[in-house]
Every structure is written in structure tokens, then in C-alpha cells.
Amino acid sequence: MWCIPAEGDAHFVCQMESVLEVYKRPLDPLNPVVCMDETTVQCIKEVRAPIAARPGETERYDVEYERNGVAHLLLFYAPFENWRRIQVADNHAACEWAEGVRRLVEEDYSNANKITLVMDNLNTHSGASFYKAFTPEHARRLLNKLEFVYTPKHGSWLNMAECEFSVLSRQCLARRLSDSEKVANEITVWTRSRNQNTAPVDWRFSTEDARIKLKRLYPNLLS
Template identity: 55%
Template sequence: MTKRAYVVNLSGEEQKKLQKICSTGKTAARSIRRAQILLWADENRNEGKLKDTEIAERLHIHTNTVHLVRKVFAEQGLQAALERKKRLTPPNPPKVTGELEAKIIALSCSEPPTGKSRWTLRLLADKAVELQYIDSLSYDTVDRILKKGELKPHLRKCWCIPPQQNAAFVAAMEDVLEVYHEPYDVNCPVICMDEKPFQLLNEVRQPIPMKPAKPLREDSEYERNGTCSIFIFTEPLVGWRHVEVRNQRTRMEWAEQVRALLDVHYPQAPKIKLVMDNLNTHSVASLYHAFDPETALRLAKRLEIHYTPKHGSWLNIAEIELSVMTRQCLGRRIPSITELSDELSAWEQSRNQIQKGVDWQFTTKDARIKLKRLYPQFKD
């Protein structure tokens, strides 16, 4: 019988320490496994020592691992057998440093090369190598860097960007915000107005209905039937809105919509505060262009117009209603003005029944804090 090269003889204190490591489970799994190897390999074990092959079979490990633990225990002691071997040489420095990440981020925020509409992961990786930031770089690494910085160079978002320190913008913004902050007055309601162009499209081929595991399928070809304009009026505090479809968006259409608002929908209101964008057709002059002077003056006297600032259409609550209407009703092909009017009428009736209003929270005080950069620098 061959004699073992490395014998494990545990003292009573060492046995208790190893048993505690195995029973508590608060130590690293690697140390627990090595403690089990030493306990089963102990020559002083009451139940009898186990062969290396038996220990390896019980722990589902290789016999070489059992042999290695025996060797470390015999040569360096119990603590060395339980702990991971310390690295004698310093680890290799990371390839992706903070400096490289900063350069990649700066590169992604710069203009893309000529002939490219945007930066891609592969384009950024190749450019970093070309600029000698690093010898080689994968696009997966670039992806991790951009995600870490929450950067998305593949996305573009349309946004109203006002000029810096613009007194005209601030004056119109605070005027609209003060109107929104006023309490409800039945004799002078606040009405927001906006309009939206819409393209009429007809199906060339009948869509295939939805089936289990298959969505509705429509042909990419369609027939253009012209365009029209959608006018919307809304009273946010009441939860009322009215939608009208017209062939065009001219002074005549706007004037007719305003007369219907005053004479049909709010005939008893002495005055209406009308909030809208500052377009060329949105003026009292359009009333005189469309009607006789007496009618135009009568309508103008009942209007108190408040314009949203240029590049500040987000201040118009009617845009919120337009966004909801687009998502809920217009996400499809509609071939004619008649059908569009019917669909919008049904949407308007349904939304008015639930009296869904808009709870506007942004105030003048908030604007002076969050949009401070837009205010001109005041000097005493």
C-alpha cells in the first residue's frame, strides 16, 4: 500500500473551526468546500478517513483539487489551505480607463463624420482607434460606456428651444401662466385653442385582420386623398373640448371657428380668455377679414387673447389634448374628411362624458426657478 505524500492530521481545535465554517454557511463557498475536503481527509476522523477519489466524488470535484488542498495544508498550514492564493504580481491595468470613457463620451456628443447622419457603435469604435485613443476597441465596449453615461446618439427628439435671455419669451410665458393660475370664472372662462394638419390616406388593398400570434397587416402602398386641418378648443378646468375639421387653415377658417366658439358654445359668457399660438391667422384682423365690421367688433369685444411665446407652444394646454387625440384616434389611415369628422366627433363625445381635464401645475414661481436662464440679467 502506497503512503500518502501529504497527510492531514487535524487537532481538535482545527476540527471545531472547520465544522463551524461548514455549518454556518457565512464563509465563501470555496472556503467551505476546502474545509469539507480537510475534514474528510483527516487521519484522526472517527468515522474513518476517505480516499481522495471518494472525497472528489462526494463534492463533485476533481481528485487533483483534493490533492492540492492536502499539499497546501501540509506545507503552509490550515489558514493558507482555506484562503485564496494571493497574487504575487500586480494585476494588468484595465484597458478601458476613465480617460478613455471620457473621450468616447465626448466623441459621441460631437458632430458625426461627413456623410454620416449619426454616430453608431461601430463608427465610434473605429474612430477611437483612428484617433489613437486605444489600439483596439469593440463596439460592445462602446455600448457599455454609452449606457453607463446614459447617452443615446441614435435618438433625436423634436423640441421647442427658446433663445437665451429673451424678454419677449418671458413676458408671454408669464402672461399665460398667470391666466392658468386664476380661479375659475363662469363669466370669463379660459379656453385654449390649437390646430393640427392631417393627411387623408386611403387603403389600396384591404388589410389582413389580426389572428392569434399575428398582428393586423396592412400594405405599405396607400393612396393620398389630400390634407385638411383639425381645430381643437378646450376648457381645461371644466374638462370640455370641441374638435372641428376644415379643408384649410386660413384666416377665414379661424374666424369661423372663433365665431362658433362665442355664439354657439359660449353664448352666455360676456368674455372669453383665449390662449393660442401666435400665428399670422390668429388675430382680430382675421375677424374683420371674414365678417362685416359690426360682427367683427362684436366678437372682438368678447375676446381677451393671450399668446404663447414663440418656441413656447408647450405652454398651450390644447397641445396636450391634441397629443391625446392623436394617440387615441388618429393612429391609422383615414380616407376622407367626412369619416375623419365622424371619428373625431365620437372621440370628443367620449372624452367630454368623462370630463377629463388637465391639472396644470407649472406656475410663474416655478418658471423663475427652473427657467432662470431665459430671464434677462437685471441690473440695479
């Protein structure tokens, strides 16, 4: 469900239009657009062995289970290229995020001139995290290859990585997975299949649409 702010929110519309302007750029392999988001998955261990599926009956689980920690997911998603990578970690610390972005810059898009990274304004999503994880020289090299574009508060629906997480939850994570290793294995298979068998996103909501459909969010200059 979309969460839209109150009327006349200049900060919201400024950030929203910044994201929408990024989405309408021509596809450029040397200047890719990547959406990034994070979430957690509760790992669940079975207390009793499930009853295997039989003809006419699905697999059945006992109502009891054992919590077994959480797996933290970092998703990097290039919607206009139909590419995604999901990093499974034990935490969501600044250094974990920094390492994920380092891989994006130095491995996934090593030939890019500049990567535009669309994400929410979490405190770890900043250049400071690079300086916590790497030498100053390394941190600065990474920052020189990046453009950060932040979604506004209450504007997570503008981040296409959130939509991708929704698909992942329905297709891959809507069952009990016992530990982080199991989560990572399942996600690896899902990611490989989705990278090969789906199409790039056809994003149609534009700045012009926003100024009409979300007009109430813009400050009223006549009042």
C-alpha cells in the same frame, strides 16, 4: 420635446408669464379660459384591402397606400372644464379660423362675459380675420367678447391644446383614415367620449416655478 429659447429672452418670459397668470385664475363660468391650436392630418386611402384581425393576430395593412389630401383640425379646449370641440376643415384660412371662434363665442359660450383665448401668434389668429369673414359690426361684437393671450415663439408647450392634440394623435389618428369625412366621424366619437370620461387639467407650473426653473431665460439685470 420642449424647445426653449436662448438665455435672457425678455419677450419669451413676458409672454410665458402672461399665459401662466391666466392659468392660475379662479374658475369662472362667465370668463372661461380656452386654449386653441391647429394641425393637419394626412388622409390615406388603401390600395389593397386590409387583412382583417383574427385570434392572435392584429389587422394588417399593405405597405402601399394612396394620399388623399389633408384634413385641417382646429381644436378649442377648455382645460379646467374638461370640454373640447374640434373643427375639421379643408383649409386653415383666416375665415375658417374666424368661423370657429364665432361658434365659440356665440354658441359654445354664448352666456360668457369674456373668453380668454390662449393660442400661438399665427398671422390668422387676430381680429383682422373677423373683418375678412363678417361685417364690421359683427366682427367688433366678437372682439369685444374676447381676450387674446399669445404663447411666445418656442413656447408652444405652454398651450394645453397642444397636449390635447398629442392625446388625439395617439388614441384616434394613429391609423389610416381615407378622407376628411372619416376623420371627422372618428374625431366626433373620440371627443364625445373624452368630454364625458376624463377630468379637468391640474396645471401646476406657475410663474414662481418658471422664475426658479427657467431662471436662465430671464435677463440678468446685474450684468
